[in-house]
Amino acid sequence: MDNFNYKLVSEFRIEGQFLGFASDEFGKLKYLRVAIETGEFHIKVPKESRAFFMRILRPSDQILVIGTKKLDKHTGQFKLKAEQVNKLTLDSQEMIPQQQVLHTRPKAKILMCQKSGCIKRGGKRLCQELEATLCDRGLQDRVKIERTGCLKRCSQAPNLVLMPGKTRLSGMHPEAIATLIENL
Template sequence: MNISTNSAVTEFCFEGRFLDFVIKDGYKLKGLLLGTSECEYYIKLAKHLRSAFDLRLAKGTWLQVVGTKQYNPKKDQVTLVAERVMAASSDMGIVAAQNQIKTKPAKTQTILVCQKSDCMKRGGKALCQALESELINSGLENSVTIKGTGCMKNCKSGPNLVMPDKTRYSKIQAAQVPALIDKHFSDKSQDKAKNMPENIHTLVKV
């Protein structure tokens, strides 16, 4: 008698608290840890979700995760892959959901940062950390987000990023971030643009 070794794929829907991100090689977002009433789950993120995630998601946030569950009988192992992640609407998530309905969320701007290995090796990880820190110091953490992207086709001049007004920068280092944020988000940005370090390489707008 032949024993089938085909993996069974089914759908799942979990609600629980966000515990942490799972990062590979120090910068590659792979998945998240979700704590439910039953146990703690490691859930991989589908590729289309990885670049869209805001890495500043607060631990303890109540989430609903929908995706596929695949069982591998050879390894006796279950793999969970998230296709959708959203704010949960039950229990502790109700208050937050109601507040979001009553209060119109502020419009956010996005800074795009290349996450490919060449840019990361040239200081991309430190750049992301500096951007996050400077946004907090400037009180912009709720109005400006940092989003990782695929290759920007300028690898030899990394790290590369694109500001909300579509201005592209190359060879940006962590020490240059305060001047960069000041230029693009200060109320007097046009006057302060003269103070930008000359060694920041600006590319054409896209």
């Protein structure tokens, strides 16, 4: 999804009947189909939660979906992405508490340059210290560190990009980066 073509409009809250899963144009199951009185919605599910939903949700379950709604500037259509899903009805055989079905928080991602310029200027050490700091603060489940190629700011190395938001950071201390992530 190209973030330049989308504008974050608001959060949404939809309570309705789960109809099943819908796939993208390549046949991958990515969406929950939810029916309400006025129609049907396709809501994108985070990749790491899809297998969980396939095991837990059954057609005709009542669910509550909370997430973000973005407007495609070119088509004028809304794109819905789930951040939290609660199953409101339980089968008599299931032993899952209603509020513990799923609560995902958008993960932050840190893109860290691992090319020679950044490595020479402390990139490897920064990466190791950042991983340790995130573990110490209990943030390792909210952040994914991804090693990348050149970020085109070699003179300001070591470089990294904090996602979402594409915030470029150069030469920062791991504690400062962890504080930024806590405030997301």
